[in-house]
Amino acid sequence: MEYSTFSLTVNNAVAQLQLNRPQACNSMTRAFWREFPDAIAALDASAEARVLVISSTGKHFSAGMDLEVFTQPDPQMFQGEAGRRGEAMRRLVLQLQDCFTALEHIRIPVLVAVQGGCIGGALDLVCASDSRYCTEDAYFTVKETELGMTADLGTLQRLPGLIPAGLARELAYTARKMPATEALQAGFVNRVYPCAETLLAGVLEVAEQIARQSxxxxxxxxxxxxxxxxxxxxxxxxxxxxxxxxxxxxxxxxxxxxxxxxxxxxxFEPLRAIVPAMQEAVKDDNNNKPN
Missing domain, CATH: 1.10.12.10 (Lyase 2-enoyl-coa Hydratase, Chain  A, domain 2)
Structure with missing residues (x-):
């Protein structure tokens, strides 16, 4: 399928999803929030790939949520009775959260290659991945705090399990940048590369090694x-x-x-493709597992 905010290819059982709006710092537009979960679901259903690599183009990995989402909201979200507005907002946030939770539910490992800034919603994405790698100039920031809101798509829930809890709280409270060296020391990223080219080559090498396994x-x-x-x-x-x-x-x-x-x-025999009629049942099963 063709997507407007990223490209998706599969070669030798390695899938590559690459954000391709460098002129806009790969910000996540409304189209992204529609296309991304559909692409992940289709990739999982086909069972064609054994590992997924997410990367991007340009100077920065992603600036997170595009400003159009904030500046041009659905007017119905702010109209009508307060309780119903609140219920609709909660449902919207849950839908957006599911976009990145899909990276945990997909059957294959997800590796993320980050160069430059990984900001706001982009940090939510990489926190939901299996392994993270970055360039020397990369940095990670919980930008939402600086904008006057609480990050709501998974960073605050996942980051404390990936780095020391006190550091996660500091990053969330201050909205400061965590540079690549600190991210490596804290265990947030597996490896740091000198540039985007060596980063992608190195991550693809890891992906190819995974793809050779059962x-x-x-x-x-x-x-x-x-x-x-x-x-x-x-x-x-x-x-x-x-x-x-x-x-x-x-x-x-x-x-x-x-x-x-x-x-x-x-x-090795590949995993079985998921029958389309069963996809919702699989999703419901994942959501209803005992805590």
């Missing part, structure tokens, strides 16, 4: 890591046992052993 093993690892983040060790171990009882089959292991003996790369 897609079922990788999907299971992502599922278990996400579950363990939100549950006790005891509950997570119990869920792991249940997963293994249903998902563990010797096929991929035999492929690996045979490949090692022959000196060739294993040829």
């Amino acid at each position: 897609p079922l093993a990788v999907a299971g690892s992502k599922q278990m890591l996400n579950y363990a983040r939100d549950h006790s060790v005891s509950d997570s171990l119990n869920y792991m046992a249940t997963w293994q009882a249903g998902m563990f089959q010797p096929n991929d292991m035999m492929q690996t052993f045979a490949a090692k003996m022959s000196g060739q790369s294993p040829q």
Whole structure:
């Protein structure tokens, strides 16, 4: 499919979603909020890719929410009875949150390559990814605080689990920039590269290594890591046992052993595509898992 705010390609089981509005610092317009969740859902449903790399073009990764969203809001949001206005606003925020939560629900790992500024809503996006990488000139900022609002699309919920809680609070309260060196020291990014070209090459190398592994093993690892983040060790171990009882089959292991003996790369069967009629049921199942 063609998208107006980013490009999406799949080559050798590696998907690349690249923000392509550098003249506007890759800000997230209304079109982005429609296109992004549709693209992620379609990618997951097709099972064509085994890993997703999100990057961008130009000087900055993304300036976050485009100003048009703030300056040209839907007039109906501010009309009518107060309770109903509040309910509609809550529903809108939940819909926007789902755009990035989709990165956690998708079966494949999501790697993000950040150059320059990663601001506001862009930070919400990268916090929902599996792994983050950046250039030496990159920085991350909870810009919403400086604008007079509370960040509402996931940064405040995910960032304290990715860096020390006190640092996350400082960033949220001050809206200051966290530079690449500090992000690396805090464990927010995995690696820092000298420029955008080496960044993308390095992240794609990681992606290609992931794509060579059993897609079922990788999907299971992502599922278990996400579950363990939100549950006790005891509950997570119990869920792991249940997963293994249903998902563990010797096929991929035999492929690996045979490949090692022959000196060739294993040829794993891809995950099954999601039947369109079942997509909503899968989404509901993810949303209704016990806490």
